[in-house]
Amino acid sequence: MLYLVAFLLHCLPLAMGHYDICKSWVTTDDGPSWEFYACQPKAMRMKDYVTVRVDPPGITCGDPPERFCTHENPYLCSDECDASTPDLAHPPKLMFDKEDEGLVTYWQSVTWSRYPEPLLANITLSWNKSIELTDDIVVTFEYGRPTVMMLEKSLDNGRTWHPYQYYADDCMEAFGMPARRVKDLSTTSANRIICTEEYSRWAGSKKEKNVRLEVRDRFAIFAGQDLRNMDNLYTRLESAKGLKDFFTVTDLRMRLLRPALGGTYVQRENLYKYFYAVSNIEVTGRCKCNLHANLCSFKEGSLQCECEHNTTGQDCGKCKKNFRTRSWRAGSYLPLPNGSPNAYCECYGHSNRCSYIDFLNVVTCVSCKHNTRGQHCQHCRLGFYRNGSAELDDENVCIECNCNQIGSLHDRCNETGYCECREGAAGPKCDDCLPNYYWRQGCFPNVCDEELLICQNGGTCYQNQRCICPAGFKGILCEQSKCDSDNKACNSASSTYLSLTPFLISALILQLQRLLDF
Numbered sequence: 001m002l003y004l005v006a007f008l009l010h011c012l013p014l015a016m017g018h019y020d021i022c023k024s025w026v027t028t029d030d031g032p033s034w035e036f037y038a039c040q041p042k043a044m045r046m047k048d049y050v051t052v053r054v055d056p057p058g059i060t061c062g063d064p065p066e067r068f069c070t071h072e073n074p075y076l077c078s079d080e081c082d083a084s085t086p087d088l089a090h091p092p093k094l095m096f097d098k099e100d101e102g103l104v105t106y107w108q109s110v111t112w113s114r115y116p117e118p119l120l121a122n123i124t125l126s127w128n129k130s131i132e133l134t135d136d137i138v139v140t141f142e143y144g145r146p147t148v149m150m151l152e153k154s155l156d157n158g159r160t161w162h163p164y165q166y167y168a169d170d171c172m173e174a175f176g177m178p179a180r181r182v183k184d185l186s187t188t189s190a191n192r193i194i195c196t197e198e199y200s201r202w203a204g205s206k207k208e209k210n211v212r213l214e215v216r217d218r219f220a221i222f223a224g225q226d227l228r229n230m231d232n233l234y235t236r237l238e239s240a241k242g243l244k245d246f247f248t249v250t251d252l253r254m255r256l257l258r259p260a261l262g263g264t265y266v267q268r269e270n271l272y273k274y275f276y277a278v279s280n281i282e283v284t285g286r287c288k289c290n291l292h293a294n295l296c297s298f299k300e301g302s303l304q305c306e307c308e309h310n311t312t313g314q315d316c317g318k319c320k321k322n323f324r325t326r327s328w329r330a331g332s333y334l335p336l337p338n339g340s341p342n343a344y345c346e347c348y349g350h351s352n353r354c355s356y357i358d359f360l361n362v363v364t365c366v367s368c369k370h371n372t373r374g375q376h377c378q379h380c381r382l383g384f385y386r387n388g389s390a391e392l393d394d395e396n397v398c399i400e401c402n403c404n405q406i407g408s409l410h411d412r413c414n415e416t417g418y419c420e421c422r423e424g425a426a427g428p429k430c431d432d433c434l435p436n437y438y439w440r441q442g443c444f445p446n447v448c449d450e451e452l453l454i455c456q457n458g459g460t461c462y463q464n465q466r467c468i469c470p471a472g473f474k475g476i477l478c479e480q481s482k483c484d485s486d487n488k489a490c491n492s493a494s495s496t497y498l499s500l501t502p503f504l505i506s507a508l509i510l511q512l513q514r515l516l517d518f
Helices: 002-015 171-175 215-223 230-239 268-273 492-517
Strands: 023-028 031-036 051-055 066-068 079-081 121-133 137-141 148-154 162-168 210-213 248-258 277-282 284-287 296-299 302-305 353-357 362-366 384-386 398-400 408-413 419-421 437-439 443-445 460-462 466-468
Touching: 066 268, 121 277, 121 302, 162 171, 162 210, 215 230
Parallel strands: none
Antiparallel strands: 023 031, 051 121, 066 079, 121 248, 121 284, 137 210, 137 277, 148 162, 148 248, 296 302, 353 362, 384 398, 408 419, 437 443, 460 466
16 A cells, blocks of 8 residues: 555656646636636556567467576466466456555466577567557566666657667667766756666565566656656757657567576586566556547547647547647746647648748638637627537638617627617517507607506597507697686687597698608
8 A cells, every 4th residue: 555655646746737627618808708728637557558569479487388487486387377276367457457565476487498499579568559658668577687788769640669678787788888877867868768777786675576667767868856846857859859758658668688687607417497487567648639638438448539739649649630730849847837738730621821920929810701800710700609509610600690780779689699689679689679668760768658657638649659549638648638617718619619620630640650651
């Protein structure tokens, strides 16, 4: 348990680095939009997704069964390897299994019974996916570490191989190069291939089991021994040629060239104590997604980046369809602290060219089409709103607001297509009226209606706009009498005349109104 805690703390600075989100929904004066950043998946145990192959054929012990010795008991050869018996078999999968407490399981080669013919074995780890190392590669050997071995890497799924690090008890004799330590490298040689003697000399103790590729020590050249200055490392990964690729692999291969000798020359009288045995291989890293994804999933037998920034492919290594305005580029750790997606393809198909402002590291789409606007043509022009049922790269992504020119305050609408209406106006396009208002080249308050403002003294309400008063009354609601008891002029004749006059006038007004409405 303590070992697990120490391991997690060991990986903590790298697992909790920057660039864990790809985009953020922000609101600006131009409206809500996505803000994009460089991003990468979290580090994880890559051995959980690996495919292992051991060659040459027949190098794994047990077929036929054979006995073997150990350096601690070189003449007590009571141990046996038998592929047909599960408890005595040592297949390659035991390098990656979860070991029960107190029980160590391991892959084992045949013994060196054919000496002086070299005892050679290759262990190949394949991911069918580019991965970026974030911590040391640690190989645990049972019964002694090899005297000579080398670690190789491939960037093209095993088609070509390149040396990664050499290991020997005498580097000059084995590989013709002087021994070096990673801690002695400088910022200009951090990706140099070296030979180390640190892990190959016989220590005489079973506790000395691990062989490392020192990834953290190379990181420390830039980030300091405690790896606190990760920004400096990310900056150098962008600026130092070949440094980022140095930590990228699709495959790893261990070439075991000479087994542990126990600190002496080969003892021909007892060749059964010379063999290779590997109990564990730890590879910690993250999927390489070219800074275009923060999630990586295991699908259909292989790792797959869940790409953002309109990129696609297993490594987010190309632009999605309709987003190929400019050529694809990997994201960048710069500018700090959020990096850049370098999304030259991010005009969503609404522009044919982009403008790049180098000193600001900003890309701007030029002459956005299809009623779009913004740095990446991601907003709609004023007077248009976003079509919620269309993707951002759809030509019909922006719909015209079509606000009623009389009923609305302006021709702009909100993100759902609703216009801003004048007083009394209503509806998505402001072409209707609120209750108690009527439409006549705009919305005006009702003068009368049948529920609240009823015309008085027998008056009739005409289209909620005005009251038509009977003879002898006037006012907006016919609330005023034209004659009172003190007015001697109001006789029956005049009353009859007056009663007919408003009716005729009202009829004329009604006819005129109909003509106007027509």
